[in-house]
Amino acid sequence: MPNPxxxxxxxxxxxxxxxxxxxxxxxxxxxxxxxxxDLREIRVxxxxxxxxxxxxxxxxxxxxxxxxxxxxGPTHDDITADAxxxxxxxxxxxxxxxxxxxxxxxxxxxxxxxxxxxxMARIPDGATLIVNGVSGAPGFSIGxxxxxxxxxxxxxxxxxxxxxxxxxGTPRLSREVRFEVGExxxxxxxxxxxxxxxxxxxxxxPFREGEVRGTNIVVRGTDPAxxxxxxxxxxxxxxxxx
Amino acid sequence: MPNPxxxxxxxxxxxxxxxxxxxxxxxxxxxxxxxxxDLREIRVxxxxxxxxxxxxxxxxxxxxxxxxxxxxGPTHDDITADAxxxxxxxxxxxxxxxxxxxxxxxxxxxxxxxxxxxxMARIPDGATLIVNGVSGAPGFSIGxxxxxxxxxxxxxxxxxxxxxxxxxGTPRLSREVRFEVGExxxxxxxxxxxxxxxxxxxxxxPFREGEVRGTNIVVRGTDPAxxxxxxxxxxxxxxxxx
Numbered sequence: 001m002p003n004p005x006x007x008x009x010x011x012x013x014x015x016x017x018x019x020x021x022x023x024x025x026x027x028x029x030x031x032x033x034x035x036x037x038d039l040r041e042i043r044v045x046x047x048x049x050x051x052x053x054x055x056x057x058x059x060x061x062x063x064x065x066x067x068x069x070x071x072x073g074p075t076h077d078d079i080t081a082d083a084x085x086x087x088x089x090x091x092x093x094x095x096x097x098x099x100x101x102x103x104x105x106x107x108x109x110x111x112x113x114x115x116x117x118x119x120m121a122r123i124p125d126g127a128t129l130i131v132n133g134v135s136g137a138p139g140f141s142i143g144x145x146x147x148x149x150x151x152x153x154x155x156x157x158x159x160x161x162x163x164x165x166x167x168x169g170t171p172r173l174s175r176e177v178r179f180e181v182g183e184x185x186x187x188x189x190x191x192x193x194x195x196x197x198x199x200x201x202x203x204x205x206p207f208r209e210g211e212v213r214g215t216n217i218v219v220r221g222t223d224p225a226x227x228x229x230x231x232x233x234x235x236x237x238x239x240x241x242x
Numbered sequence: 243m244p245n246p247x248x249x250x251x252x253x254x255x256x257x258x259x260x261x262x263x264x265x266x267x268x269x270x271x272x273x274x275x276x277x278x279x280d281l282r283e284i285r286v287x288x289x290x291x292x293x294x295x296x297x298x299x300x301x302x303x304x305x306x307x308x309x310x311x312x313x314x315g316p317t318h319d320d321i322t323a324d325a326x327x328x329x330x331x332x333x334x335x336x337x338x339x340x341x342x343x344x345x346x347x348x349x350x351x352x353x354x355x356x357x358x359x360x361x362m363a364r365i366p367d368g369a370t371l372i373v374n375g376v377s378g379a380p381g382f383s384i385g386x387x388x389x390x391x392x393x394x395x396x397x398x399x400x401x402x403x404x405x406x407x408x409x410x411g412t413p414r415l416s417r418e419v420r421f422e423v424g425e426x427x428x429x430x431x432x433x434x435x436x437x438x439x440x441x442x443x444x445x446x447x448p449f450r451e452g453e454v455r456g457t458n459i460v461v462r463g464t465d466p467a468x469x470x471x472x473x474x475x476x477x478x479x480x481x482x483x484x
Contacts (some may be wrong), residue, residue: 013445016281017416017462018272020447022264025286030260039258040293044267044284047445051282074426075446076433116429151448174259184316187358191318203255203289204317205262206393220259 003169003222004064006032007041009055011070011080012150015044024069024148024155031159036169036222037065047071052083060087060145065166067159070150072139074116081140084147085124095123098138105136132157141165170222177234181241182206182213189237190217193230199223200230245411245464246306248274249283251297253312253322254392257286266311266390266397273401278411278464279307289313294325302329302387307408309401312392314381316358323382326389327366337365340380347378374399383407412464419476423483424448424455431479432459435472441465442472 008028014020025042032039040063045051052071059066071080085092098121102113120137123129130139130148134157139148141162148158179186183206194202200221207214219230250270256262267284274281282305287293294313301308313322327334340363344355355363362379365371372381372390376399381390383404390400421428425448436444442463449456461472 010284013443013462014447014460016271016284017414017460018268018275018281019416019460021268026260026263029258033260039260040288042252042258042284042286046282047443073446073448075429076436077443077445114426114429116433117426119429151450153450172259174261184356184359187316187318187356187361191358194318201255201289201319203319204315205256206315208393208395218256218259218261220255 001169003036003038003172004167005038005040005062006065006067007043007059007063008039009052009059009066009068010042010044010150011047011052011068012044013047013077016046023152024150027152027156028067028069028159031163033172033174035163035166036171037166038169038172047077047079049079049083049086052080053087056084056087056145060143064144066145067162068145068147069155072120072137072147072149074114074119078119080147081122081124084142084145087145088124088126088142090125090142092122092124094118094121098123098129101129101131101138102136130158130162132161172220172222173224173227174218174220175227175231177217177219177231177238179215179217179238179241180212181215183215185241186215186217186237189240193233193237197226197230200226202230243411245278245280245414246409247280247282247304248307248309249285249301249305250281251294251301251308251310252284252286252392253289253294253310254286255289255319258288265394266392269394269398270309270311270401273405275414275416277405277408278413279408280411280414289319289321291321291325291328294322295329298326298329298387302385306386308387309404310387310389311397314362314379314389314391316356316361320361322389323364323366326384326387329387330366330368330384332367332384334364334366336360336363340365340371343371343373343380344378372400372404374403414462414464415466415469416460416462417469417473419459419461419473419480421457421459421480421483422454423457425457427483428457428459428479431482435475435479439468439472442468444472 127140127142203218369382369384445460
C-alpha cells in the first residue's frame with residue numbers, strides 16, 4: 001500500500017516579507033519521514049482569508065493530510081480558524097472545552113481570560129482539539145486538516161500530540177554517500193543506477209568546502225536491503241572514480 | 243500603481259524529506275521586499291515533472307514574476323529546465339552561449355566539459371541567460387519565470403544578477419515595536435489601530451524569553467510618514483499598558 005501523503009500550509013506575512021525564517025515546515029518534514037507519511041508540498045501564503053481558504057481546499061483534496069502552521073493567536077491578524085471553518089463550510093464559536101484549557105493555563109499564572117484571548121477558544125464545528133503542554137490555547141483537527149500554532153515551541157508540542165493519532169506508513173529511510181568529486185564526474189553512473197533502481201530515489205547534492213568540490217548522494221526508500229545494495233553500488237562507483 | 247507580485251517555486255525532494263533546511267526563499271523574500279516586489283507565495287514541490295509543470299503554470303499566470311530554485315545541475319534528478327520548456331510549450335537544446343560559459347569556467351580549472359555537464363547548457367528556446375560569477379552554469383529567464391540554481395551561493399549570485407533587470411515597485415518598509423506583555427493584553431488596541439490604518443499591515447508575533455512573555459509588533463507599508471504615525475500610536479499603547 002502506498003504511504004499516506006501530506007502537505008504543509010504555512011500562514012504568515014512574516015515569512016513572505018523576509019522577516020522570519022520559517023522553521024516549522026523543516027521540523028515537521030523530518031517527523032513525517034520518520035512515521036512514513038510522504039510530504040508532497042509545502043506552501044506559504046499570506047494572512048489573507050480567500051487565499052487561505054483556496055489553498056486549504058486545493059491541498060486537502062489532493063493529500064491524505066494537511067498540516068497548517070500559524071494564525072491561531074488572539075490578535076486581528078490571526079484568521080486561520082475562521083478560514084478553516086469557511087473551507088469546510090461549518091460554523092465556528094467559542095467551545096467550552098477549549099475555553100477551559102485556556103482558563104486553566106491562565107489561572108496557573110494568576111490571570112483571567114480576556115475577551116481577546118477567548119478568541120483562541122473559537123473552534124470550527126466538528127473539530128477535535130490538539131492539546132499541548134506549552135500553551136493553553138489548543139490547535140484542532142477537522143477532517144484531514146490539522147491546525148497548529150506558528151510559535152515554534154508550541155508547533156513542536158502540537159506535532160508531538162497529533163502525529164501518533166494518524167495512521168502511519170512505512171518509514172522512509174535514507175542513506176548518504178559522500179563523493180569528493182563534482183557531480184559532472186559521476187552523473188553517468190548515477191543515471192544508470194537510478195534507472196536500475198526504480199523503487200529508490202537517488203538525489204545528488206553538490207557541495208563546496210574550501211577547495212574541495214564534492215557531491216553528497218542521498219538514497220531514499222522503504223526497503224533497507226535495497227538501500228544497502230544501492231549504497232554498495234555507490235561505493236563501487238566511488239572506488240572507480242578514485 | 244500596485245507593486246508587482248511574485249511567487250517562489252522551490253524544487254527539491256531534499257527539502258520535503260526533511261534533509262535540507264530551505265534557505266533560498268528566505269534570502270529572496272528579503273531582497274524582493276527591498277525592491278518593492280510583493281512576495282505572495284512560496285511553494286516547495288518534489289522532483290516530479292508533472293507537478294513542476296502544473297505549479298509553474300499556476301504561479302506564472304497568477305503573479306508578475308516566478309522565481310525557481312533548484313534542479314538545474316548535470317544529474318538525472320535535475321529536471322527543472324525540461325519542465326520549464328514543457329510549461330511554456332517550447333523546445334530545449336544545448337545553446338552555444340551557455341556551452342561557452344561552461345567551457346570557460348571548466349577550462350579555468352584545467353577541465354573539459356563532459357557530456358553530463360553539457361546538460362547544464364540546455365536552455366529553453368527564447369530564454370535569456372542569467373550569468374553568475376560563482377559557477378559557469380547559467381540560469382535563465384523565460385517569460386516571467388526566472389530559473390536559478392539551488393546551491394545557495396549560486397542562487398544568491400543569480401538573484402543579484404536578475405533583480406536589477408526587473409521593474410521595481412515601491413519598497414516595502416517595516417518598523418518593529420517590542421512589548422513586554424503577551425498578545426492578549428494588547429489585542430484590542432491593536433485591532434483598532436489596524437482598522438484605522440488600512441494601508442499599513444500590522445502583524446503581532448508573540449515571543450518568550452525565559453520568564454518574559456512579550457510581543458513584537460511589526461508594521462509594514464510603503465509610506466514612511468504613515469509608518470511613523472503607527473509607531474507613535476504603538477508607543478502610546480505601550481505606555482498605557484505599562
